[in-house]
Amino acid sequence: MSFRAYFKLNNTRLCETVLGSVQNALLMNRRNAPNGAETSGEEGYPMADRVTYRYYLGQIRLIQHQIEAGAEHLRWAFDHCTNAQLHNKRKILIPLVAAYLVMGRYASRSLLEECQLTSEFGNMIRYHQLGYGAGVRREIERHCDWLRTKGLYMILYEKAMLGAWRNLFRRCLQLAPGASGSSNAPPTLCMNLLVGPARLAWEDASLGLDDIECIAANLVDQGLMKAYILHSKGLIVLQKGPYFGFPPLASTYLA
Structure with a gap:
């Protein structure tokens, strides 16, 4: 109940106080578990309460x-969450789909249709996969009021946009000649050749070489691209290996 009230008041910082009390109680439960049994400490509580707790903790x-x-x-x-509570499952699914999108794990079209979330997330997911940044931004802005009420607007705007850049660069590498990785040399991306695709993907004719280099540096800094920038030659030199410098998005968000 406290979590729900704090979320309604848009004062989630106070949740940490309640969370600390809950975690202390769970710790005591673990210590008092019989015969040193492996336990999360939650087992003694009704499943409905545990689902509610995990939902707010995830948020x-x-x-x-x-x-x-x-x-x-x-x-x-x-x-x-029991299938008898479809309203609650949909409520949980909304932030889960957003989190998975940021991590590059995309909800299936059938799941979105079943939970009536195709309008909100269908195009956003497809555009993100393609690296179509302008489309991702447009979908986020189109649903901005709804996303704000769910507490998801900022996280999608900050994280999904950068992920769209990463996916665009990765697609450009895949379409580049010699992208098979058969050579012993590390894969490279010519930044000058990224300008055109970037302008198309972001529907912004003002994007230039300096912007591409800035985005590349940001991707490297955030761990979304394993590479270094060879400024003198206008190249992005990517890490050799199975991912060609683009590790799975989910791996960059590991706790």
Whole structure:
């Protein structure tokens, strides 16, 4: 009840006080478990309360930009919420779909249709996969009021947009000649050749070489691209290996 009240008041910082008390209680439960049994400390509580707790804990972690931890708690809540409570499952699914989108794990079209979330997330997911940044931004802005009420607007605007850039660069590498990785040399991307695709993907004719270099540096800094920038030659030199410098998005958000 306290979590629900704090979320209604848009004062989620106060949730940490309640969360600390809950975690202390769970710790005591673990210590008092019979015969040293492995336990989370939650087992003595009704499943409905545990699902509610995990839902709000997942929401709190997303607000704190702990994406992987938030997704883990939300997934637990979704999996353990009974199918008789379809309204609650949909409520849990909304932030879970957003968290998974940021992590590059995309909800299926059939799941979105079943939970009536195709309008909100269908195009956003497809555009994100393609690296079509202008489309992602347009979908976020189109649903901005709804996303704000769910506490998801900022996290999608900050994280999904950067992920769209990463996916665009990765697609450009895949379409580049010699992208098979048969050479012993590390894969490279010519920044000058990224300007055209970037202008198309973001529907912004003003984007130039300096913008591409800035975005590349940001992707490297955030761990979304394993590479270094060779400024003198206008190249992005990517890490050799199975991912060609683009590790799975989910791996960059591990707690």
